[in-house]
Amino acid sequence: MIPGALPSFGITLFWVGLLVLLPMAALAARPWENGAGLMLRTLSSPRTLAALRLSFGCALVAAAATTLLGLLICWVLDRVRPPGWRLLDGLIDLPFALPTAVAGITLATLYAPTGLIGAPLARLGLPIAGTPLGIVLALMFVGLPFVVRTVLPVLRGLPFELEEVAATLGARPAQVAWRVIVPALLPALLTGFGLAFARGVGEYGSVIFIAGNRPMRSEIAPLLIVIRLSEDDYAGAAGIGLLMLLAASACLLAVTLLRRRLPALRGVR
Amino acid sequence: MTTTTRITPAGWLLTAAAWLAVALMLILPVGVLFGQALREGLQAALATLSDPDSLAAIRLSLLVTAIVLPVNAACGFLAAFALTRFDFPGRALLLVLIELPLSVSPVVAGLVWVLLFGRHGWFGPWLTAHGIRLVFTLPGILLATLFVTFPYVTRTVMPAMEARGRAQEEAATMLGAGFLPILFRVTLPEAGAALLSGTLLCAARALGEFGAVSVASGHVPGLTETVPLRIQALYDGYETTAAFTLAALLAIASGLLVGVRGVMEWRRGGTGSARVDAT
Numbered sequence: 001m002i003p004g005a006l007p008s009f010g011i012t013l014f015w016v017g018l019l020v021l022l023p024m025a026a027l028a029a030r031p032w033e034n035g036a037g038l039m040l041r042t043l044s045s046p047r048t049l050a051a052l053r054l055s056f057g058c059a060l061v062a063a064a065a066t067t068l069l070g071l072l073i074c075w076v077l078d079r080v081r082p083p084g085w086r087l088l089d090g091l092i093d094l095p096f097a098l099p100t101a102v103a104g105i106t107l108a109t110l111y112a113p114t115g116l117i118g119a120p121l122a123r124l125g126l127p128i129a130g131t132p133l134g135i136v137l138a139l140m141f142v143g144l145p146f147v148v149r150t151v152l153p154v155l156r157g158l159p160f161e162l163e164e165v166a167a168t169l170g171a172r173p174a175q176v177a178w179r180v181i182v183p184a185l186l187p188a189l190l191t192g193f194g195l196a197f198a199r200g201v202g203e204y205g206s207v208i209f210i211a212g213n214r215p216m217r218s219e220i221a222p223l224l225i226v227i228r229l230s231e232d233d234y235a236g237a238a239g240i241g242l243l244m245l246l247a248a249s250a251c252l253l254a255v256t257l258l259r260r261r262l263p264a265l266r267g268v269r
Numbered sequence: 270m271t272t273t274t275r276i277t278p279a280g281w282l283l284t285a286a287a288w289l290a291v292a293l294m295l296i297l298p299v300g301v302l303f304g305q306a307l308r309e310g311l312q313a314a315l316a317t318l319s320d321p322d323s324l325a326a327i328r329l330s331l332l333v334t335a336i337v338l339p340v341n342a343a344c345g346f347l348a349a350f351a352l353t354r355f356d357f358p359g360r361a362l363l364l365v366l367i368e369l370p371l372s373v374s375p376v377v378a379g380l381v382w383v384l385l386f387g388r389h390g391w392f393g394p395w396l397t398a399h400g401i402r403l404v405f406t407l408p409g410i411l412l413a414t415l416f417v418t419f420p421y422v423t424r425t426v427m428p429a430m431e432a433r434g435r436a437q438e439e440a441a442t443m444l445g446a447g448f449l450p451i452l453f454r455v456t457l458p459e460a461g462a463a464l465l466s467g468t469l470l471c472a473a474r475a476l477g478e479f480g481a482v483s484v485a486s487g488h489v490p491g492l493t494e495t496v497p498l499r500i501q502a503l504y505d506g507y508e509t510t511a512a513f514t515l516a517a518l519l520a521i522a523s524g525l526l527v528g529v530r531g532v533m534e535w536r537r538g539g540t541g542s543a544r545v546d547a548t
Binding site for chain 1: 286291348473
């Protein structure tokens with residue numbers, strides 16, 4: 001028996017208890033302090049519902065788009081391997097290195113009606129800043145590395161023989177991609193999707209600068225928490241926060257369970 | 270790894286699409302960041318940094334990072350030691366709790382401290398009665414930052430400790446070594462690289478955290494404004510050059526930390542330049 005069980009556990013439990021357990025207990029308990037009925041009524045107010053719908057909807061669309069784009073990039077990085085693929089690989093991590101507030105003001109400037117991308121699109125009648133599209137673009141920026149870093153290692157581990165066998169059996173390249181590669185990657189794609197979605201639902205810094213923040217139109221749920229808190233409505237703020245945490249946890253749990261049930265090439269992983 | 274000998278036309282097409290997406294989505298924003306910072310020239314950009322409130326923000330961010338890092342590095346390391354060196358019931362639950370902050374919105378990570386220590390928080394009345402203010406001051410910023418950087422060290426160190434097994438610690442125990450000698454002379458040297466890697470990630474996040482700190486800080490210029498909050502204040506005040514200069518500075522610092530970590534991970538034989546848990 002290695003010595004030190006008591007001190008290492010003691011400190012760990014104190015650390016976890018003070019910094020995670022205590023705050024989470026407050027988040028779980030405080031929404032109900034004015035009664036469950038009032039809590040449900042606050043959560044189902046039009047403004048809260050609009051904010052939740054916007055946050056979840058945009059996160060869903062962004063995660064789906066990011067997963068497709070991530071698959072394309074992974075494919076190029078591993079199976080095409082064009083000259084300079086290492087540079088492309090390194091660039092994928094840029095969003096990890098950019099703090100959210102920095103990403104926020106940068107994307108807001110880029111997509112503003114006077115911005116480099118925003119101006120031509122605004123002339124085409126497609127405003128980005130202040131619309132859900134702007135929120136989706138910001139969330140895609142934040143989510144891309146999550147998808148690529150989840151899918152790429154799995155694609156790299158997938159033996160070439162699999163594709164060769166399919167090809168010898170007469171499958172065309174597109175058939176190989178959709179019938180052999182994508183099913184084998186499905187668990188990884190799902191995980192990447194889940195991570196990007198969970199991150200997107202709660203994202204704040206990179207979104208608020210571009211979102212426009214008009215109530216009912218472009219106000220995301222995390223911002224509504226901040227507003228409720230500034231009105232001293234602790235229960236209301238905690239209610240939205242608890243709901244978001246439960247949704248993000250449920251999403252990550254669902255991905256884990258789904259991965260276990262997917263029979264697709266367990267051995268290959 | 271060799272470059273593929275021949276690339277099909279379809280391959281080139283996909284490559285072009287991937288580069289276009291990365292150029293528009295990732296490279297262009299970084300270009301805009303530095304372009305906006307330097308739009309009145311380097312001199313003008315650097316001049317904005319001597320603003321006393323910006324300097325105070327830089328000092329505060331460094332102070333917060335300097336306090337948060339040792340706490341979360343030491344505790345995270347001990348937690349990884351406890352989780353990998355002993356068998357105990359409830360191990361999975363403890364792991365879930367340690368990873369929980371990763372799935373919490375930054376805003377909620379700040380909110381929870383207000384729920385506890387704010388004016389109407391659980392401990393609020395008691396704190397007010399004793400004249401103590403925890404949130405909207407330095408302690409609030411510290412707690413919020415401790416929370417968001419909580420899991421990084423444990424998550425990076427645990428796989429390294431798990432992969433190496435317990436044999437060395439067990440051998441040291443047989444030879445009569447106590448807890449601290451084992452921790453510092455057996456476990457730490459082996460897991461040191463992983464510890465540094467997790468700490469770098471922790472530092473990058475601590476410097477750049479916006480949402481959580483924004484909720485738990487009083488936003489008083491010169492007193493409770495960290496660098497990201499100062500960037501927001503400058504941007505909202507239409508001081509574009511100053512905002513983007515400070516943002517570029519923060520991005521460089523954060524990029525260096527994440528970059529050094531990427532190189533380290535790559536040399537340690539990791540799978541990629543960054544792991545999924547990075548933010």
